Each structure stands twice: as structure tokens, then as C-alpha cells.
Amino acid sequence: MTAVDPSSTAEDTAQAAGGDILAVAREQVLERGEGLSQEQVLAVLQLPTDRLHEALALAHEVRMRHCGPEVEVEGIVSLKTGGCPEDCHFCSQSGLFESPVRAAWLDVDRLVEAAKQTAKTGATEFCIVAAVRGPDAKLMEQVRAGIAAIRAEVDINVACSLGMLTQEQVDELAAMGVHRYNHNLETARSHFPEVVTTHSWEERWETLQMVRAAGMEVCCGGIVGMGETLDQRAEFAVQLAELEPDEVPLNFLIPNPGTPFAHLEVPQGADALRTVAAFRLALPRTVLRFAGGRELTLGDLGAEQGMLGGVNAIIVGNYLTNLGRPAEQDLDMLESLKMPIKALNDTL
């Protein structure tokens, strides 16, 4: 992976990327199934707005050819909210910031109810999330009880996102039948120290390697708009490609009060859509999921453009501490776009 001269223009980058980037991507990504390099991703991120529609159309073609027309639907819920000892600068759940978010625990009955609500939408995946550095014995026991109760009552794949894991915890979660484990790298390796100081990008990477080795699917993405340069955004896309995750959730920053990133602007819609297209062209076969922040960054129209620009999965309903659009609104959108929801028996 090579760093790109930050003073380079879009034309310089396009030349370095091998000429017109979308013509190159059509041959390389669509025809041969090879993701873009960092320089090439940067060239997509620097495309002028009058070529955005063309980039999204190509990304959609890539998604349709290499992933198919189905959309994977997921719901998520926060099992343990707030009071986290880490200092992820975007997160309102850190106990180190003056955030209005107070600590809360979800009991097993409400967890099962949330899984039922999610399954009713046609979702195939339900992710249990906790705001922690890594799970302690109490949390692992709550997760164990919750998964057992969900599996007894709800027909849905269970995913978890519980922070950094030990090998023993990885093995326990695999034995519980966890289908997929989420652990976001969040941003480019070079930008990570500006986002988190209480643990390293490499520690997160190690957890992801253990998860894959244990046979669980790997879900790893991040947040766009945390002060990274376009070059760092391109760097992040190729670092994710090197990881070869099964799924990449793409979030857009929601500047939350009390956090160190409260002052940052909501990412612009055109930038966000360029990022969607660029990530699809870097990751032609990966499940690319719309996650948090699209409501502020893209609105209703932008969400549709993203679904027609490379995205093939979506979180419906609310998130962990933020609200999403009503699930019915997203399901109606998929129906109007004639995008079928992936069935449970296609995900195993």
C-alpha cells in the first residue's frame, strides 16, 4: 500500500490510476472482479459531481454482477448502553465524555422482543451490541442467556458486537452459534490515533483474525466523516479489502453532543455517495451495508441513490443510541426499487 501525494489533483490521481478511472474500473472490477487499489479508490473519491451518477451506476452494475440483486436486512440492539471505558471520539457511550447518554442494560425478555420485531421485517440478521472494551463474565453470561432465548423463539441469525475478545471468548461465542461478529476498524490505520487513544487499530485487527479462524463471519466497517482525508478514506477501503470481511457496514458521522467530534460537520451527501461507489469498487464481492447516519447525510433520496450505487444490505429500524427511519419506509423503498430481501436459507 502506498501513500498518495496529498497535493495531487484529481487529474494527477486519474493518470496515476491508469487513465479514466471509471473506464479502468469497468474492465478491472466489473469484468475481472478485482477491487481497486488505493490510488484508484482515491481517483473515484475525487470525481467531479457531474460524474457521480456514472460512478454510482457502475458500482450498481458491479454489485449486481458479483453479489446479485438480493438485499440483506438486519436489525441491531444495544444490550449494554453507555459507561464504556474507551475514548472513541465519535461515540456518545464513552464514560470519559460529558455525554447525555446514561448507562442502561437490556433484559433478556426485551432482547427477545427486539429480535422478534426485527424478524418480522424479513431481516435475516440480528446483532447484539455492547458498549465495552471487551466482554466481562457478567456480559458473557447475559449474551449466553440472550442467544439461547432468541434461538428458542426466533428464526434469525444472531450476530454479536462486544468489543475486543480473548481467544477463549471467541471460542465461546462460536460455540453459542454466533453467525457473524462485528468489530469495526472504524477508519484508516493512519487516522486511527486521531479517533481512539485507549486501544490500537492492531488490537482490533487481532480480534478480527481470531473471529475468522473460529469460523464466524467477519463484519468490519467504519464511519465516514471523522476528519480523515480522502487519501485516508481510500487507505481505509483497501485495508478493509485486505481483511476480506464478509460484510462492511458503512456509517456516516452523527456529531454527538459531549463527544470530541461534536463540532464536526455532518458529511455532505455527494461525498457520502462517492464513498459508497468507491467502497463497492474496492470490495466487489462483500456485503456492503448502509448503517447509521444516512438519515442526516443522505435523506430519503440519497438512500435510494446509495441502494442503486453499490449498497446491498441495510440496517432497518433504530440503531444503538440513535433513531433510524421506520423499518416500513426502508422496506417500501426496497419494494419500489424491485430489490428482493435475502431469505434466511440463503445466508447460511
Add this chain to the structure above:
Amino acid sequence: MEPPAGTAGVDRPYCAWCGAARAQGDHAACDRRLATVDPPRHCPLCARRMVVQVDPMGWTARCSRHGESAGTNGFA
């Protein structure tokens, strides 16, 4: 939002997003956040921070003085 028990019809003097008095300052941006991506974090009756649980289809918020309220998407 369903108001906390026993408070129906009572004015809400505080902003549920930032916790400041609604009579002071401009809360248009707060209201936009409440209408799109945020559940209430402060009790609109006393400004106390509430314990909020978001789930896929709604939220519940508990004020230590005024009790529990609940809603689905958006807080108006």
C-alpha cells in the same frame, strides 16, 4: 412521545435534546435532531438526564422524578 405518567397536558419547559430551558435560545436544531435521529435525552419537565433504551422499533426513557415515557421513531 407519550408523556410521562400523570403529566398529560402539562407544558414542557425544557428541551428534551439539550436540556436547556426552551424559553431561552433557539432550539430549532435540537428539534430537527429529535425529529430524525435522536430520542429524548433530557426530561422535558425537569431537564434531568434520562435513562434511555433504544430498540429496533422504538425507545423508552425513564426520568427518576417523572417516570417512564416511550415512543417510536421521532420525538415531536
